[in-house]
Every structure is written in C-alpha cells, then in structure tokens.
Amino acid sequence: MAENLGHEPGSSTISGTPLVEMRDMSISFGGIKAVDHVSVDLYPGEVVGLLGHNGAGKSTLIKILSGAYRRDAGEIFIDGQKADIHNPRDAKRYGIETIYQTLALADNVDAAANLFLGRELRTAWGTLDDVAMEAAAREVMHRLNPNFKKFKDPVRALSGGQRQSVAIARAIYFNARIIIMDEPTAALGPQETQQVAELTKKLKDEGIGIFLISHDIHDVFDLADRVAVMKNGQLVGTARTSDVTKDEVLGMIILGKCPKGAKPGPGAMASEEAA
Amino acid sequence: MSTSSDIKPAASAQPSTQPRSIIQALEIDTRMLGMIAALLVIWVGFDIFSGGNFLTPRNLWNLSVQTASIAVMSTGMVLIIVTRNIDLSVGSVLGVTGMIMAVFQASYLTQTLGFNHPLVWIATLLAGMFIGLLIGALQGFIVAFMGVPAFIVTLGGLLVWRGAAWWVAQGKTIPLTDDNFKLIGGGANGAIGETWSWILAAIAVALVLLATVNARRQRKRFQFPLKPMWAEIVTVGLASGAIIAATWVVNAYTLPPALARRFAKEQGIAIPEGGLEISFGYAVPVLVAVGVGIVMTFLAKRTRFGRYVFAIGGNPEAAALAGVDTRKITVYVFALMGMLAAIAAAISTARLTSATNAQGTLDELYTIAAAVIGGTSLAGGAGTIAGAMLGAAVMQSLQTGMVLMGLDSPLQNIVVGIVLVLAVFIDTLYRKRAG
Known part of the structure; x- marks a missing residue:
C-alpha cells in the first residue's frame, strides 16, 4: 500500500522500504491544528532536513515520532511495519532517539546519570551500577568531546557545548537506528557546530536515518539529502537538495511556494497564486 | 552505533594530579559540614545558657528519642519535596494510623493472639504501615493522575485524616496493650x-x-x-x-x-x-530512625527509583522524555511518605503508650522544616536524607534547649519560626555562591 501512495518522487534513487514513514499525521492543541495531515519518510543512511519557521509544527511532528505527544490521526510505519508509539519508551524500543532543542537534561544529576536516564545499568543486586555507567560515559564522551572532564558535576555546571555533547551521547550510545535532532546546533559555537556536522555524516555512513530539524536553512542544506518544509502545520513540500536551490527552499519556507524540483504537499501555495 | 574500540575508557580517566583543597580531597559535602557545625554551635550555646544542662548524656539521650519520629518522616518529605511536591497531611496521617494501630491492637490482636504474644507488635506495625501506604498512594494518585496540586490534595488530607482519626475511636484515647510494641517508643525498657x-x-x-x-x-x-x-x-x-x-x-x-x-x-x-x-x-526508636535513614538513603542513591525521583525534580519534562514514568514515581513517593508516617506513628504512640486524637498535630510543619533546614530545595531536585535527619535534630535541639532554659512556649515558637526562615535564607546564599 505504500507504493500506491507514491508521494515521494525524489526518493526513487533510494530504494527499498523506508526506515520511517509517517502518514497523514495530525495533532491539534485546543482547536489549533499544530500538525495538519503531514506525511514524511526517511530511508536508512539518509538525512532529511525538516524546515520551517518557528511555530511551523516541526518540533510537534517529531515529538509524535519520539513518543512525547500522541497523534490525533495518522499512522507511523517503521521498516514498513505499523508501529505503536504511545510514549518515549515505545519510541526508544524502535531505536528512535531524540536530541531535543531544550536538550532535555536533568540539570541536577551528572552526565552519566543523564546518559543512562531511563535505562540505567544495574548490578546483579538490582542496584545502580554507577561505576559502570561512569565508565561508559567516559568512553562515549571521550569520542564526542575529548576535553570533557566534569563527570562528577551536575550537568547544570556544564557549558552549552558540553551539555549538547551529553545530549548527543545519549542519542548515539544505545545503537539508535533513527535519530531526531531538533535544532542541534542552536546553542553551539562554530567549532562545535562543525563537530555535529561531522558526527551527522558519520552516523549517516553507518546507515542511521536522521531527521534534522531547523528553522535555519544554512544549518541543514549541505548536510541533508532531502528537505521537507512545513508552514502553519502543513507540509509545503519535499525536495531532494540536489534538485533545488537554497533560494527555492527559502521560498518554500517563507511563502509556501513549491518549486519545480519539489513535490508539493497539502500546504503548498496554489500555483496560480505563486505566479 | 558501534562503539569504536581504539579508545580505552581509561584513556579519558587520568588521575588528577592538581593540588586540591582538603575539603575537596575528602569529598565532604560542605553544606552537610555546615549543618553539623551549626548543630554543634546550637548545642554548646544551649549548654552554656542552660548552665550545663544540655550536653549531658541524659539530655542527649532524650533528644535522640524525641527526634526519632520527625526524623523518620523527614526522610520521606525529602523525596516529596525533591519531586517538587509537598505533603501537608503527614501529621494527620500519623494521627489516623496511630489510632488505627492502637485500636487494632487493643480490640483485635491482643484478644485473638493473647497478651504480649510476639506476633502482636509486628502485626500492629505492618497493619499501620499498610494503611499509611494506602493513604499515601491515594493522595499520590490524585496528585499524579487527576492533576490536583499536591498542596491542595494534602491540605485536604490534613483535614480528612485528622477527622478520620477521630472517627476511628470517637475521639477517645486508646491505650496500647502490647508491651513489646511499647519498646518501639523507647523509655527505660525500650533501649x-x-x-x-x-x-x-x-x-x-x-x-x-x-x-x-x-x-x-x-x-x-x-x-x-x-x-x-x-x-x-x-x-x-x-x-x-x-x-x-x-x-x-x-x-x-x-x-x-x-x-x-x-x-x-x-x-x-x-x-x-x-x-x-x-x-x-x-533507644529502640533511635535505631528505627537510623535504620529508616539508611534504607531511605539506599533507595535515594542506589536504586532506579531514587535516580528517577531526583531526575524528575531536576527536570520533569526531561525525565518523561527519557522514558521515566513520572506519574508512577509520584504515586510511589507519596505512598512511601504515608508508610513512613505510620512508622513515626508507631514510635510516638508507643512512646505515649496510647493513641490520642491530637497526636501528630503540627508535625507536618516540623517535618517540612526539618527537610528544608536540612538543605532540601523547595524548587525540587536537591536534598539529602542525612541532611533532613540532621535538620530534625536541629529543630528538636532548639525546642529542648529552650525548654531547659525555661523560655515561654510562645517565645519558643517565635524562635523556631525565625530560625526556619534564617536557615533557608542562608541556604539560598550558599546556593547562589556554589551555583
């Protein structure tokens, strides 16, 4: 049935079953349609940039996928199988990890406790194995941020970049297959932004599918294989980054105008208006 | 993602060779150190002003017994406050569980099992703890699943359970019948x-x-x-x-x-x-309190439950997004608080050798004060069990000391109230400096 919909012309070069397929997702809050019949998909080893203004519904859409929100309508398929995602635990079971814009760290506990939050390592006695967790944290943090030393401090005491490293470490440590990054570089300096870009490429090479969410096209365009643009809760359209220019994508974001290289969605401006 | 094996975990863990301050090297919590110092100052001060009556074995022993009940409850209050909640009902829960235990013991257990049967005290205690657990779980359920703020739920609870305590025995004082149970309260034999x-x-x-x-x-x-x-x-x-x-x-x-x-x-x-x-x-109650303190510290520091309690306090949204069932944890925390209130009820009932209707009145305030003086942040996310128990000792020391000095009871309340505000003010300054 996925073939019949055929709503993704750009995906023809990446064959096989999509890793994630979100179909006709809708959610409203108090009568406001935050996400309105949006369909997007993601293939293994692919980076899909999810773009749009603040308030376009990007974060809300991915929060449905990560289990933070419950959708009103629509279906999610993982590997072509219908997925039941009702809470963050369900999402993690499907190998979906999320780096939230707010980082979603418990400020009062240390890096290892945050890294393993909800999935603590335990000893044979069922107690927390803090030493093993610290060891694992040291290893993964060393790869991401070799200068990181503050393993005993609550993450409150860390810099923006260090906190970001902790959030990223948490997403990649548990063998994720799908990673959602919500404005991952918002709090970072140029060097750290570059590190995140390199990490994204590395993860992509490992066959992980990545949703990269941003309101800034420059963060995303060079990294993404495809972009999906949202406006007012609706999908303006999707496009392969090789088929469109940055300016055209900007037009999608700002005006909702779908260029030739893109596949228009329900939120696209009617073509006569665009002309 | 596969983990690269070329970097050993030890590589990032060089032993630090920089000179460190003594306190840092000892890894002592400076806040805790400050509290112990404050307690010692209070003790020495009262000893001087009461003409050497404070630092006597007799007074310190009594102090330890009097602290036990509040100390037990303060350990639970820490977790309640850490999760950004409050429990105003603990004094009334103490009252109702104490009354239920006394009635259960006097009217049923002793009659069926026989006088001073070794099962009586344990059955009484377990029954009380179970009732306390249910009461706490009910309040926690209303907070977590029905969305009523904890302040309101437990304010209601304060009235409801006090009234319920009256209903259990129509306001009568119920004497305990089991001598073994009375040992929980201390006294000459309870040591x-x-x-x-x-x-x-x-x-x-x-x-x-x-x-x-x-x-x-x-x-x-x-x-x-x-x-x-x-x-x-x-x-x-x-x-x-x-x-x-x-x-x-x-x-x-x-x-x-x-x-x-x-x-x-x-x-x-x-x-x-x-x-x-x-x-x-x-004294037995002191051992009970210390035992509760150890178990609660273990729960808070070494178990998933404790980790989640603190994570929720630090950032409830982050904890939920990480897959922590925050509502379930909230119910558990309140249930635990109810159970601890019942243990405190056993201590204070046994100490008085009877259950009275007014038992535990105002205990909620002393318990909250103990936790807060002990460094528990009302903003949530921070607090220690040991700190709260020390806080309980500070509160009790103040009261005992003022009694020994012969201060009028209204004046005692004024002093306790001022000390509470002052302690939190100092803690606020400390937090600002420590960041």
Whole structure:
C-alpha cells in the first residue's frame, strides 16, 4: 500500500522500504491544528532536513515520532511495519532517539546519570551500577568531546557545548537506528557546530536515518539529502537538495511556494497564486 | 552505533594530579559540614545558657528519642519535596494510623493472639504501615493522575485524616496493650543496653570500612581517579569516631538507682558494692530512625527509583522524555511518605503508650522544616536524607534547649519560626555562591 501512495518522487534513487514513514499525521492543541495531515519518510543512511519557521509544527511532528505527544490521526510505519508509539519508551524500543532543542537534561544529576536516564545499568543486586555507567560515559564522551572532564558535576555546571555533547551521547550510545535532532546546533559555537556536522555524516555512513530539524536553512542544506518544509502545520513540500536551490527552499519556507524540483504537499501555495 | 574500540575508557580517566583543597580531597559535602557545625554551635550555646544542662548524656539521650519520629518522616518529605511536591497531611496521617494501630491492637490482636504474644507488635506495625501506604498512594494518585496540586490534595488530607482519626475511636484515647510494641517508643525498657550498643557500634564501624574499601575497589576496577589514601583514612576515622562517641554518650546515661535496683531484682542480678550502673544504650526508636535513614538513603542513591525521583525534580519534562514514568514515581513517593508516617506513628504512640486524637498535630510543619533546614530545595531536585535527619535534630535541639532554659512556649515558637526562615535564607546564599 505504500507504493500506491507514491508521494515521494525524489526518493526513487533510494530504494527499498523506508526506515520511517509517517502518514497523514495530525495533532491539534485546543482547536489549533499544530500538525495538519503531514506525511514524511526517511530511508536508512539518509538525512532529511525538516524546515520551517518557528511555530511551523516541526518540533510537534517529531515529538509524535519520539513518543512525547500522541497523534490525533495518522499512522507511523517503521521498516514498513505499523508501529505503536504511545510514549518515549515505545519510541526508544524502535531505536528512535531524540536530541531535543531544550536538550532535555536533568540539570541536577551528572552526565552519566543523564546518559543512562531511563535505562540505567544495574548490578546483579538490582542496584545502580554507577561505576559502570561512569565508565561508559567516559568512553562515549571521550569520542564526542575529548576535553570533557566534569563527570562528577551536575550537568547544570556544564557549558552549552558540553551539555549538547551529553545530549548527543545519549542519542548515539544505545545503537539508535533513527535519530531526531531538533535544532542541534542552536546553542553551539562554530567549532562545535562543525563537530555535529561531522558526527551527522558519520552516523549517516553507518546507515542511521536522521531527521534534522531547523528553522535555519544554512544549518541543514549541505548536510541533508532531502528537505521537507512545513508552514502553519502543513507540509509545503519535499525536495531532494540536489534538485533545488537554497533560494527555492527559502521560498518554500517563507511563502509556501513549491518549486519545480519539489513535490508539493497539502500546504503548498496554489500555483496560480505563486505566479 | 558501534562503539569504536581504539579508545580505552581509561584513556579519558587520568588521575588528577592538581593540588586540591582538603575539603575537596575528602569529598565532604560542605553544606552537610555546615549543618553539623551549626548543630554543634546550637548545642554548646544551649549548654552554656542552660548552665550545663544540655550536653549531658541524659539530655542527649532524650533528644535522640524525641527526634526519632520527625526524623523518620523527614526522610520521606525529602523525596516529596525533591519531586517538587509537598505533603501537608503527614501529621494527620500519623494521627489516623496511630489510632488505627492502637485500636487494632487493643480490640483485635491482643484478644485473638493473647497478651504480649510476639506476633502482636509486628502485626500492629505492618497493619499501620499498610494503611499509611494506602493513604499515601491515594493522595499520590490524585496528585499524579487527576492533576490536583499536591498542596491542595494534602491540605485536604490534613483535614480528612485528622477527622478520620477521630472517627476511628470517637475521639477517645486508646491505650496500647502490647508491651513489646511499647519498646518501639523507647523509655527505660525500650533501649538495648550497653553490650548491644557496643556490638552495634562495632558492626557500624566495620560497615563503614567495608563500604569504603568496596567503593575504592570499584573505582580501581575502572581506573578512575581515587581519593588520596590519607583522605580515605580521615573520612573513615571521622565516621568511626562519631559512632563511638555517640555510643559512649548513650551508654553514659544510666538508669536511676531506684529503677536499676528494680531491674536487677527482675533480672536476678546481684547488686555490686557502690551501686548498680545499668546503661540505657541506644533507644529502640533511635535505631528505627537510623535504620529508616539508611534504607531511605539506599533507595535515594542506589536504586532506579531514587535516580528517577531526583531526575524528575531536576527536570520533569526531561525525565518523561527519557522514558521515566513520572506519574508512577509520584504515586510511589507519596505512598512511601504515608508508610513512613505510620512508622513515626508507631514510635510516638508507643512512646505515649496510647493513641490520642491530637497526636501528630503540627508535625507536618516540623517535618517540612526539618527537610528544608536540612538543605532540601523547595524548587525540587536537591536534598539529602542525612541532611533532613540532621535538620530534625536541629529543630528538636532548639525546642529542648529552650525548654531547659525555661523560655515561654510562645517565645519558643517565635524562635523556631525565625530560625526556619534564617536557615533557608542562608541556604539560598550558599546556593547562589556554589551555583
């Protein structure tokens, strides 16, 4: 049935079953349609940039996928199988990890406790194995941020970049297959932004599918294989980054105008208006 | 994602060689150190102003017994406040569970099992704890699943359970019938004596040593930076010293001669020349409180439950996004608080040897004050069990000291109130500085 919909012309070069397929997702809050019949998909080893203004519904859409929100309508398929995602635990079971814009760290506990939050390592006695967790944290943090030393401090005491490293470490440590990054570089300096870009490429090479969410096209365009643009809760359209220019994508974001290289969605401006 | 094996975990864990301050090397919580210092200042101050009546074995022993009930409840209040909640109902829950235990014991258990049957005290206690657990779970359920703020739910609970306590026995005072149960409250018989006190002290010192060695071995296993050896020795030495000193104090408090003679007669001990000295040793309620403190510290620090409690306090949204079932944890925390209120009820009921309708009135405020003085942040996410128990000791020391000084009770309330505000103010300053 996925073939019949055929709503993704750009995906023809990446064959096989999509890793994630979100179909006709809708959610409203108090009568406001935050996400309105949006369909997007993601293939293994692919980076899909999810773009749009603040308030376009990007974060809300991915929060449905990560289990933070419950959708009103629509279906999610993982590997072509219908997925039941009702809470963050369900999402993690499907190998979906999320780096939230707010980082979603418990400020009062240390890096290892945050890294393993909800999935603590335990000893044979069922107690927390803090030493093993610290060891694992040291290893993964060393790869991401070799200068990181503050393993005993609550993450409150860390810099923006260090906190970001902790959030990223948490997403990649548990063998994720799908990673959602919500404005991952918002709090970072140029060097750290570059590190995140390199990490994204590395993860992509490992066959992980990545949703990269941003309101800034420059963060995303060079990294993404495809972009999906949202406006007012609706999908303006999707496009392969090789088929469109940055300016055209900007037009999608700002005006909702779908260029030739893109596949228009329900939120696209009617073509006569665009002309 | 596959983990690259070219980097060993040890690579990032060079032992730090920079010079560190003594406090840092000892890894002592400065806030805790400050609290202990404050407590000592209060003790010495009262001793001077009361003409040497405060720092006597007798007064310190009584102080320890009087602190027990609030100390037990304060350990639960820490977790409640850490999760950004509050429980105003603990005094009333203490009242109703105490009343239920007394009625259950006097009207059912003793009648069916027989007078001073060894099962009576344990059945009474378990029944009380179960009722407390149910009450707490109910309140927690309303907070977590029905979305009513904890302040309101437990404010309602304060009235409901106080009223319920009256209903249990129509306002009557119910005397306890079981002598074993009364031991939980302390008193002349409710202490374990000199020999057992020293045995317990020896076990405690051994455990401290064992825990230190074990922690060191664990860190060595992963080649983490270790505490310097001298710091380990100082820490263990201080802890052991405190245990030995406390044991010496409770053993220095001896039975009054008349009671000692009666005790000797009952036990068939010959009275030696120069009078008989029978030490009280640790009081049972104090041991109960210490035991509760250890269990609660274990729960808070070494279990998933404790980790989640603190994570929720630090950032509820982050905890939920990480897959923590925050509502379930909230119910557990309130249920635990209810159970601890019942244990406190057992202590205070046994101490009075009867359950009264007004029992536990205002205890919620002392419990909250103890937790807050002990460094629990009302903003959530921060607090320690040991701190709260120290806070309970501070509160009780103030009250006892003022009684010894002969201060009027209205004045006592004024002082306690001012100290509470002052303590939180100092804590706020500390937090600003420490960041």
